[in-house]
Amino acid sequence: MLTFVPDIGEEGRTILIEKSKETLTKFTPVEEEVSNSKGSHYLMRILPFITRSKRVEGVVVTFSDVTGLRDVQDQLLTLNENYKNLFNNLNEGFVHCKIITDDKGKPIDWKYLTANPAFESQTGLKVKDVIGKKVTEVLPKFDQKRIEVYGHTALTGEDQNFEVYSEVLQKYYIVHVFSPRQGEFAATFADVTALKIVEKELQVAKERMELAVDLMGLAIWEWDFVEDRLTASNEKWEEIYGFNPKKVFAQFDKALNPEDRDMVNKDISAHLEGKTPKYSQEFRMVSGFDKKERWISNSGKVIERDSEGKPLKLVGVSADISKRKEAVNQLIEEKKFSESITENSSSGIYIY
Secondary structure, eight states: OGGGSOSOHHHHHHHHHHHHHHHHHHOOOEEEEEEOTTSOEEEEEEEEEEOTTSOEEEEEEEEEEOHHHHHHHHHHHHHHHHHHHHHHHOSSEEEEEEEEEOTTSOEEEEEEEEEOTHHHHHHSOOHHHHTTSBHHHHOTTOOHHHHHHHHHHHHHOOOEEEEEEETTTTEEEEEEEEOSSTTEEEEEEEEOHHHHHHHHHHHHHHHHHHHHHHHTTEEEEEEETTTTEEEEEOHHHHHHTOOOSBSHHHHHHHHBOHHHHHHHHHHHHHHHTTSSSOEEEEEEEEOTTTSOEEEEEEEEEEEEEOTTOOEEEEEEEEEEOHHHHHHHHHHHHHHHHHHHHHHHOSSOOOOO
């Protein structure tokens, strides 16, 4: 008998003999999986051999090679284990639900089927308290429109991505919804409440800064040095400079007063070469806005360089100081006038 048995090793042969004895004793079929040292797997079936006279005179043994099937099973087990690890360690919340509709097919509720551990940290709800329950039982004030949104995916299979604020939980979420099968939906979601608070604070700070800049009459700008164009500016910049946002430097250089051009370019070049932390200057230039010469106060700084240290982007602040310069010049002229009167007067001058 053993001559026709595939290579199942000594242990497999022992199992074969023992199970054959069991079949002969109990007269019942036996199935057992056996394997060898080469990694091959066989499904062994042992049946009693019954003659026409209904006498049991031995056993019939068959072997089916199930190595491929066993490999698939092992792969599925590994995949399932990996899925469980991913499911349990996912930072985003995950929930799988079955949608509930009314008689007209309109989504009116859902039942929680599964949820991962992150569901608790993202929502503040306990998984054990929601599984098998309806959302209206867990959250009685839950927005009916939200149920319809998730129901749409469950009934149509259409994926959705959106940001939502939960009045009940008082949190902001980024949500991705998909349908694993008809009538059900699954969703991954992340609590972005802290991020939204920071965004609002930044927006308030930005609005306050813009208000301060406007009140002070400052022009703010961002210059892409490589492409020689403005990437950001406010209305005051257009009022002061009046240039086309493209090819800025050529327009700027041409508008400079010839007496100030060398000083301005020298300061900017020194900063672009990394010799100074920033540059600040006062100069005269003809505005492209009204073609009048103005006194300008301008400060700038490189905020981005490439790996070789070459400038990529600059930001700066400018102000029209023409009136201030006029006032200063007027005071200087008045002082000179007073001094000339004092020096050239032949009589004493009394100040009361």
